[in-house]
Amino acid sequence: MSTWKKLGMGVLATGLALTLVGCGNSKSSSSSSSKMGKTLKVSADPSYKSYMKSVIPKFEKKYNVKVKVSYKAMLDEDDALKLDGPSGKGPDVLMAPYDRVGQMASQGQLTTAKLASGRYNAVGKKSVTYKGKVYASPVTIESDVLYYNKKLLKNAPKNFTELEKLAQNSKYAYANDKTKNVAFLTQWTNFYNSFGVIKGYGGYVFGDNNTNYKKIGLNNAGAVEGLSYMTKWFTKYWPSGMQNVTSNENFVTQQFTTGKTAAVIDGPWMAATYKKSKVDYGVAVLPTLTNGKDYQAFAGGKAWAISNYSKNKTAAQKWLDFISNNANQKSFYKKTGEIPANTVARKTASDSGDAMAAAVSKQYDKDVPLINLPQMAEVWTPAQTMMTNAAAGKMTPKQAANKATKTIKTNISQKYDK
Known part of the structure; x- marks a missing residue:
């Protein structure tokens, strides 16, 4: 699924940032009653009709x-x-991807919620805080994983040293340019995918565990090292088209589904496409980096949230408690195939023999x-x-990192520090 990711994080987040101007906490929050109303308006994506019923x-x-359920993307x-919301037409409860939870909360569109104890791990809790x-x-969890073609590889590559060895195998030479190789591919021009490498080498986005937007770590020594490593793939191994965003x-996708590529990094939303192409693939955790550290991707997913404009917040909270319990999250997995955030249901999915659920978990x-800070939009x-810029050789990795950091700081300062 992950339509929100597929739209392109930059375009989506920038659009969100523009809505922040003039937004504040809605006065309607004070009008809600502690008594439970007789009707609860819930909005769900059309793909969840069967589960909702x-x-x-x-x-x-x-x-x-x-x-009263309405189905809307x-x-x-x-x-x-x-x-x-302000006009009274909006739902009491709706779903949002984790990064939008923070965005919408900062705009005063969501009210605070309570999490039932024992249902989520620390990553899940932080995602909605x-x-x-x-x-x-939290409802679902998502993460980049490694897909590999079982007909080409007996086992999933465990580290990037193994992937580099594959990239030197003429068996995977690119058809249109034999000097290049497509053994391993991923869309590192999308920061959603490349962040995990930068993080693994010691870079970061915001300071204090991504809570301090005034401190940016995309041009520190570790970040530059990670950027330099990814640049190596663009310049030494991959066809020039990999730079086209x-x-x-x-x-x-085309190279993997036609059996030209042995391994790719992408999210669980690609599974349906790969199944349709009938490629015999396996799924595994991300390979460790050349420094021996983990490839730390973004932990994504979706959550149920309560509108701050709702006049039935008591029933809305009951919905959150009910929909996230062990039984309903197990049912959610069976109905949708999406990996539940509830830790008990997640373990059930992982232990069921579902390789995707096990790898993502x-x-x-x-x-x-x-990161759900509004400043992430920049x-x-x-x-x-x-x-x-680094991949094309227009700048050194250090120069590219410095320019990006300067741009981010300037944009944040202009839009958020007035």
């Missing part, structure tokens, strides 16, 4: 509350809340929660340009 009757019977509903307060209940993703625990595009 199975759980809504149980909730209605348990709490004697009528659920998640990102469309999130965008519409700033207008529909903004400025020390919880604003949603608009077509390289399709190129990676294991990798997720190594990952960094997707990072995606400059970080992408940082990679392309």
